[in-house]
Structure formats: C-alpha cells, structure tokens
Amino acid sequence: MPDIHDILIAKLASHSPLSAEDQAALKGLPHRSRELAPDEDLIRQGEMPRVSVMLAEGEVARYHMLPSGRRQYLSLHVAGDWPDLQSLFLRRIDHSICALNDGAAIAAFQHEHLRALAARNPPVAHALWRETLIDASIFRAAITNNSARSAKARMAHLFCEIFYRSKRVGVVRGETAALPMHQSQLGETLGMALVTANRTLRELRRTGSVDFKDGRIFVLDWTMLTGIGEFDPDYLNA
Amino acid sequence: MPDIHDILIAKLASHSPLSAEDQAALKGLPHRSRELAPDEDLIRQGEMPRVSVMLAEGEVARYHMLPSGRRQYLSLHVAGDWPDLQSLFLRRIDHSICALNDGAAIAAFQHEHLRALAARNPPVAHALWRETLIDASIFRAAITNNSARSAKARMAHLFCEIFYRSKRVGVVRGETAALPMHQSQLGETLGMALVTANRTLRELRRTGSVDFKDGRIFVLDWTMLTGIGEFDPDYLNA
C-alpha cells in the first residue's frame, strides 16, 4: 500500500498551498488503515461517525437508499478523496458509503484530531474545507447531469468525470480507468433503468468514443467523448 | 429590513453552538447590504468573487446554464442562507445565482474578513463550514430526487423542502410559503418540461395535499404531502 501521508499531502497540495510546516502537521496526524471487503459499507445512513476517512486505494461510492429499496449512487471516489469528510461537522450522516470491489483501502482519522489540527492550523483547515467544497461542486454537476441531459450525454459525462479525476491522481493506465460497477449500478448512478443503461452504452460504443467493460472505462476518442457529454472540467479544479 | 446580524447569528446558532464572544465577533463583521432587482444575477458562472453573501430577505436560486441554453436550477435559498459561501474557498465559481423576484435583500461580507475571522475563531469557522456542508446535503437530496423519484414524488419533495426550510426561519404565513417561480422554472428545477410540470402539478392538486399558485406553496395536508414526496427532513438539520 502506498504511503498514506504522501497521498494525503499530494491531494491537498493539488488545490491548496501548504507550507512545509503545514505538511509536517499533517504527517503528524495519527490514523488507522485498513482494507475494505467488496460491498462493505464504510458508513451507513443515520450513523454518527467519529472518524473521517481518506481513500488510499481503490474506489468507493456514496449512495442513498430509498424506501422502495431503490439505490441512488451520489458520487464515486478515487484515491486521495475524502468520501465522508462531510461527516466532520454533520451530526448525522444522510447517506451510506460502500466499497465497489475488493481493492479499496482507507485511512481513518479521528474527528477530534482533525478538528484540533484545523483549529490551530488555518491553511490545513482551508485545504480540508476546500476538499468538501469541491465535493459539493461535483454534486451540483450531478444534479445537472441527471436532470438536464439526454441519456447518452449523461453517461458520457460520467465517464469523462471519472476518467479525468482518475488521471489527475495517476491511476489511469494507458487510456483506461477503473469504474468497478455493473451496468445496473451505472443505471442507479445516472437515474435510468438497467436496460436503458445497456442500450445507452451500446449507442456510446457506436460513436467509437468510448467503451466500458469489466468495470473499466476505455477512452478511444477523448475529444468526441467530452463533446457528447458537454464535459468541462472547471468544476473539478475549483 | 430586519437586522442583518440578528439573522446571521440566529441562523448559525440554529445548528452550531456559539458563545457570547463568538456572537460578538460575528457582530463585528463589516458588511454591505443591498436589494436585488428581479432576475438580477448575484454571481455569474466563471466569476471569482471576493465577497460571500447572506440572504437577508426574499428568495434566490442557484443555477447552471447549459450550452444549449437550457437552465438547470440547483437549489433555492431563503433568509439566513448563504447561497455562495461555497465561493469562499473555490477559485472560480461554477454556477450563477439570481434573485427570483423583487423582494430579495442581501448582506455581502468580504472573503478576507470571513477568512480572518474563521482563522482566529474556530467555533465560527465550524459554523460556517457546517453551513456549506448542509448545502451539500441538500444537493445530494436533489440528485436523488431528480434521478430516482416519479415526477409526482419529485415535485412533492421539492414543495416539502421549501416549506420546511421556510418554516424554520419563520417566513411561513399560515400554511403557505413563498416559492416565487413560474411553472417553467419548476420544470427546470425538477428536470422536466413545462408541460410535464403543469400536469404533475395537476395530479398533486387532485390529491388535496398541496396547491401552488402565484409563486406560493399552499400546504393542505402535510402528512399526505410528505408521504407522496418521501420527505424526511433529517438531511436538512444535520
């Protein structure tokens, strides 16, 4: 497993300036690492966690569970992401987070340690705060994607986002990125039925811009794909 | 116009503990107040604002503008909300915010003042941070609403949320709350065409649980309405 603190600092430094002193303070943060079993819930809707985790490896997803049993995925996370940093200042968490397959490893940081560090080190606080704001920005993009775009554009946009974010943290191999989901889960992310997800994927394949199989995205024509999905990465950088 | 600092402190104190000292510090924050013209954009997509605003009165909405010209509303805001606190730590803002009608008044706080106060006063920082996290929680609810619910449930859920949030800040008169939108805008919020919004509203009226006209929601049967919309306010409190 790669070094937790390296990932942590690389991620925060990628959007927020951190002095050597700030970085040292982050390195001093105690944490507990562990691997997640496939499908294991890291946090469940309604819980009041006392730790926040950074994803060190693999992919996890946030989701809502509706009364009907229908699952709605809210966002996907790659190495360096803090999928539940939201819980640092929310009493009760409104969603669950699960590992998508068997490669996920996390580092858990106690809320009290994070809060104490944030209180005495404003640059670190700002970096973590910004991390949660970029999350919010991704949520906004998802509202628009699932509400205002055609099925084809929606799926293309999702592929673009995951590929782009994976590339930024260096987990893209060649022109393929991991998206360890089944087509039914793709549907539960994009707000469409399994059969529609399958047919939409067929349409996307026909364009020659992208493929998706065995839980991986294969980008064949990035320019075309971003065009179909109206993808503009501005919202990710912030 | 009501006193800005009263609204500010009431709102933050409603979810975060603030000592007398914290409250005094907030009262010391300089700000500029002004009214917004109907449809006036408070912030535009792509800008890099140097202030964040708290809404003192009226209603404003965030939205994305798509290349096609289609508008997607992301969230609605009532008195006490900080619709663009997100910009405090985001370089470039990915969405616009506009006044919905002619009653909106705002108080603008300079980013540097907010950051300085947050740096030297952790409880205030936490309160503001939490404010942005509750925002994110509302975004998540919108993803699920627009992706996984029927048109009828979707609209009912929106009405519930606006009514509930309006009630919490004391702007509900009788059993009606302001939602100063046309049906076409309702559609652009819920991801449906104008005609569908109109027909969905007709269905909701038939249930006898709610009415919507002249930019106001009329709640006739709260229990039925929350049932139709699967509304659970947990995500708002946090």
Added chain:
DNA sequence: CGAGTGATTGACTGGTGTCAAACCCTGTGG
C-alpha cells in the same frame, strides 16, 4: 456439464417531450 450471474436483445407499454392551440388574467390605451 449445470448453475449462477451479468449482459444483451425483443416486445410491449406507459410516461414524457414537442408542437400547437385555447384559456385566463392583468395592464394599457383608445
């Protein structure tokens, strides 16, 4: 080789979008 899971396709139905017209209300001007 059979069982099980996920992907794919077909047939059918129902919901949603588009186009278009009629209606309602309000403000304006003759």
Added chain:
DNA sequence: CCACAGGGTTTGACACCAGTCAATCACTCG
C-alpha cells in the same frame, strides 16, 4: 368602459424515449 396585447397556464394530439417483462446469450465457477 371596453378592446387589445402579452405573459403565463392549461389542455389536446402525437411521437418517441424509457421502463417493465421476459427470453437468450456469454462467461465463470464449482
């Protein structure tokens, strides 16, 4: 005071996209 214009709402007709049901195919695993 009435005629008219304009914006918003409501309704109808119709096409089409998307959901459901169901069967088949492909692949892996025991």
